[in-house]
Amino acid sequence: MTCLRTALGTAARSLAALPHASPRLEAELLLCEVLARPRSHLAAWPERELTPAQQAVFAGLLHRRLEGEPMAYLLGWRAFWSLTLRVTPAVLIPRPETELLVELALAEAGNRHPERGGKHLMAADLGTGSGAIAAALARERPDWTLYATDLSAAALAVAEDNFRRLGLPVQTRPGPWYAALPSGLCLDLIVSNPPYIPGDDPHLGQGDLPREPRAALAAGPDGLDALRILCADASGHLRPAGSILLEHGHDQGEAVRDLLRQAGFTKVRSWRDLAGHERVSGGRRAAY
Secondary structure (H helix, E strand, O other): OOEHHHHHHHHHHHHOOOOOOOHHHHHHHHHHHHHOOOHHHHHHOOOOEOOHHHHHHHHHHHHHHHOOOOHHHHHOEEEEOOEEEEOOOOOOOOOHHHHHHHHHHHHHHHHHOHHHOOOOOEEEEEOOOOOHHHHHHHHHOOOOEEEEEEOOHHHHHHHHHHHHHHOOOEEEEEOOHHHHOOOOOOEEEEEEOOOOEOOOOHHHHOOOHHHOOHHHOEOOOOOOHHHHHHHHOOHHHEEEEEEEEEEOOOOOHHHHHHHHHHOOOEEEEEEEOOOOOEEEEEEEOOOO
């Protein structure tokens, strides 16, 4: 039989050949998944031997990772904000840069209703995927009325499971973008991390992207198809002075600002992520 130290060393050496991998960390996380133990267990008991069944499961997970399957799908979870979210191949894997969208939404809510501290707002996360954005907002603002929509029934089922498991009061609605919202609903805030990669972008064949749902990644020849819809139709679903915040590609800030201005939004601007890229753009509906 093989001990934990040996199994980890062998796995890390194998994973070193995988582009963009973190060999030791990934080996530890996969082994912890097999053992159902925290990473501290690996350091405390390096000489513990794996059973033949555990070795087989670990070898299977390692093989799948070496074939390019994302770690988030192998583990079945991904950390986002202060939450642990269930993820499956039906949903986009939540990224750290999307936390900027959550931060901005919370800040904009306070600016929107400073007399109420941003409380009791009506908000929607369009194209919610795993529910990451809506879940983070609901955790921070349980007094909000939050809607989460998605065209994919499989994705919405993952989001619903996350909301239920975390005890978060988010209402889910199936369907594309604004068509999924209740008729006549007027929102204070719209947020979305839509698909925004151009359909022929070579990055779609790199890293985890080939295994993620293409409909959640690519949006037409220039990547702006979904963003055009979100900008053009937003005013009809926002109250006066309501806000919209949209994540987009690092080189799409100017284009999205133009779309927002064309749709009649004011106070249009973009915000940069930690890497210095324009990552989120937004604006407000005129207050009349």
